[in-house]
Amino acid sequence: MSKAVERPRKVTIAKLNKMRRQNHPITVLTAYDYPTGLTIEKTHHNHLNGIDIALVGDSLAFTALGYSSTSQLTLDEMIHHCKAVTRAATTPFVVADMPFGTIGVSDEESVRAALRLVQEGGVDAVKIEGGLKQAKTIEKVVDAGVPVIAHAGLQPQRATQTSGFRVQGKTPKSALSIVQDVKAVEKAGAFAILLEAIPPNLGKFLTEMVQIPTIGIGAGNSTSGQVLVQPDMLGSFDAFKPKFVREFGNVGKVTMEALDAYAEAVRSREFPSIHESYNIEDTQWREIEEFIRSHEN
Ligand SMILES: Nc1nc(=O)c2c([nH]1)NC[C@@H]1CN(c3ccc(C(=O)N[C@@H](CCC(=O)O)C(=O)O)cc3)CN21
Ligand SMILES: CC(C)C(=O)C(=O)O
Numbered sequence: 001m002s003k004a005v006e007r008p009r010k011v012t013i014a015k016l017n018k019m020r021r022q023n024h025p026i027t028v029l030t031a032y033d034y035p036t037g038l039t040i041e042k043t044h045h046n047h048l049n050g051i052d053i054a055l056v057g058d059s060l061a062f063t064a065l066g067y068s069s070t071s072q073l074t075l076d077e078m079i080h081h082c083k084a085v086t087r088a089a090t091t092p093f094v095v096a097d098m099p100f101g102t103i104g105v106s107d108e109e110s111v112r113a114a115l116r117l118v119q120e121g122g123v124d125a126v127k128i129e130g131g132l133k134q135a136k137t138i139e140k141v142v143d144a145g146v147p148v149i150a151h152a153g154l155q156p157q158r159a160t161q162t163s164g165f166r167v168q169g170k171t172p173k174s175a176l177s178i179v180q181d182v183k184a185v186e187k188a189g190a191f192a193i194l195l196e197a198i199p200p201n202l203g204k205f206l207t208e209m210v211q212i213p214t215i216g217i218g219a220g221n222s223t224s225g226q227v228l229v230q231p232d233m234l235g236s237f238d239a240f241k242p243k244f245v246r247e248f249g250n251v252g253k254v255t256m257e258a259l260d261a262y263a264e265a266v267r268s269r270e271f272p273s274i275h276e277s278y279n280i281e282d283t284q285w286r287e288i289e290e291f292i293r294s295h296e297n
């Protein structure tokens with residue numbers, strides 16, 4: 001008897017909470033389009049434990065669109081990318097960054113933007129950079145039915161205000177303000193918290209302080225999970241390199257070698273070979289050529 005092929009089960013918030021409770025690290029990578037969504041989807045088909053969350057990060061401003069800042073990315077552009085990712089990534093939990101400008105004008109605008117990301121973009125949840133000051137907005141978005149991951153520590157959308165991408169929580173005052181941010185967003189109903197660029201001790205302290213999963217990037221190895229930017233860990237983005245990036249492969253090098261080899265093969269007429277061509281017998285070609293010539297003019 002043949003057994004139906006089992007499709008991997010869609011990742012849920014309940015599963016993520018269970019992973020935190022059982023101390024099984026949660027895996028997160030960014031995805032920006034159909035192919036990068038598909039690589040994450042395929043991790044579920046190739047083995048039992050795939051990448052749990054696909055994050056459509058506003059880092060796509062750099063990695064997919066070539067902007068010089070995430071502040072340039074619009075909500076419409078973000079939705080366009082979410083649509084592509086969610087066509088491919090049907091098993092992981094998919095989260096979209098709320099782009100710069102969708103938080104801070106009014107809660108009504110934030111809720112509308114979050115709903116568009118869900119209804120048009122097809123994502124499961126949104127991520128909001130902020131803490132104490134954004135807690136009320138987070139609460140409104142959650143009340144509207146959209147799950148929220150809060151993002152504390154280094155907040156890249158504030159890079160201009162903070163004069164660059166700076167490690168956070170290195171002084172008692174800075175660490176305390178992150179503690180207060182994390183407490184506020186948990187109380188506001190965030191289902192998880194992303195912690196970026198803080199000392200590992202503080203990452204551990206915050207993880208033990210809350211009841212919800214923490215996802216770290218440059219926050220040490222005690223958080224409930226880890227996230228990296230997919231092109232960073234693939235070695236295919238090299239405009240800048242934060243300390244927390246590990247290259248698990250060098251796709252950038254492999255890609256450039258392939259492009260150079262293609263150009264060389266074309267120039268030397270070694271490509272395409274006979275095996276890459278739609279061949280016919282010489283006799284058949286003579287017949288065709290004779291026919292064409294007799295019908296010319
Ligand atoms: N490709 C990419 N990877 C990312 O991780 C990323 C993005 N883009 N875009 C949005 C934000 C920006 N991020 C960044 C960017 C740079 C640093 C960085 O260079 N940090 C310094 C710390 C400097 C200090 O000591 O304060 C470092 O050396 O790591 C950190 C986070 C994280 N995010
Ligand atoms: C770096 C991660 C956490 C992010 O927010 C992004 O990719 O935009």
Ligand SMILES: [Mg+2]
Nearest residue numbers: 057058059097
């Ligand atoms: Mg982001």
